[in-house]
Amino acid sequence: MFAPKEIIRVLVAEDDYLVGKDIARSLKGIGHQVVAEVANGEQAVKMACKLKPDVILMDIQMPVMDGLKASNIIQEKCPTPVVVLTAYESLETVQQAGDMGVGAYLTKPPQPAEIERAITIAMARHADLMICRNLYNNLEQRNKELEQALVEIKTLRGILPICANCKKIRDDKGYWNQIEAYISEHSQAEFSHGLCPECIKELYPDMADEVLDKDEELS
Numbered sequence: 001m002f003a004p005k006e007i008i009r010v011l012v013a014e015d016d017y018l019v020g021k022d023i024a025r026s027l028k029g030i031g032h033q034v035v036a037e038v039a040n041g042e043q044a045v046k047m048a049c050k051l052k053p054d055v056i057l058m059d060i061q062m063p064v065m066d067g068l069k070a071s072n073i074i075q076e077k078c079p080t081p082v083v084v085l086t087a088y089e090s091l092e093t094v095q096q097a098g099d100m101g102v103g104a105y106l107t108k109p110p111q112p113a114e115i116e117r118a119i120t121i122a123m124a125r126h127a128d129l130m131i132c133r134n135l136y137n138n139l140e141q142r143n144k145e146l147e148q149a150l151v152e153i154k155t156l157r158g159i160l161p162i163c164a165n166c167k168k169i170r171d172d173k174g175y176w177n178q179i180e181a182y183i184s185e186h187s188q189a190e191f192s193h194g195l196c197p198e199c200i201k202e203l204y205p206d207m208a209d210e211v212l213d214k215d216e217e218l219s
Contacts, residue, residue, distance in 0.1 A: 008032045008119060011053040013044035013070070014085060015062045019108060023057060023085075026112040032119075041065030049078040055119050057106075059085045071102050079133075081126035083118045085110065103129075 010032050014020035017039075024034045036047045041058075042065045048056055056074070060067040071082045084105045103122030106114055160182075161170040168176040180191040201208040 008123075009035045009051075009054045010119070011035055011044065011047055011051060011056045011080075012037045013039075013041065013056060013062065013067065014059040015039045016059070019059075019085075022109060023115070026110070026115055027057075030112050030116050039063075041067055041070030044070045045073050045077065048074045048080050052078065053080060055081040055083065055123055057083050057085060057115070058102075061087070068102075079126070079130060081119075081122040083115075083122045 058067040103125035104118040
């Protein structure tokens with residue numbers, strides 16, 4: 001058993017009424033669905049974002065907005081495979097179309113077999129483009145995260161001048177800072193103050209045993 005042929009939903013943007021109807025007839029003849037027919041680039045953008053077709057057949061020369069500009073806007077707003085339709089084959093036009101995200105082109109009047117082939121090519125190229133775009137966006141996001149991490153991370157390096165008595169640290173400008181203030185400024189560490197057992201015994205000899213016993217119970 002052969003799998004049934006996939007029905008592709010097509011938006012046709014063509015300002016010449018007869019050419020548009022001929023293309024729509026060819027599409028239906030090869031088993032595809034024409035979801036809408038529009039006559040200018042502005043309508044093409046609107047209907048592409050509204051109907052989400054599988055592919056767009058887009059005339060280049062249209063009123064209000066030309067097909068290349070419409071294709072560019074569509075790729076930004078609602079990325080969709082595009083096949084451009086042109087009366088004259090031009091290398092410059094083809095290059096422009098490629099820059100706008102167009103996947104294939106047809107010279108008018110197109111034959112059904114040519115339409116089928118162009119749609120297949122445009123959809124395949126569009127899928128590859130979306131993969132590349134997603135990879136690029138993920139890479140860009142990772143780069144931003146790494147840049148932010150590098151901004152946030154501060155590392156202490158080298159020899160720190162520290163007072164042997166009060167334990168203050170001298171910074172690059174020659175000022176002496178409390179050790180916790182210096183470390184907080186140059187790293188992500190935060191401080192919670194307390195007393196070690198030796199200092200408790202030295203400062204509070206009468207209460208030291210009781211305090212240390214409570215600390216042991218809590219720990």
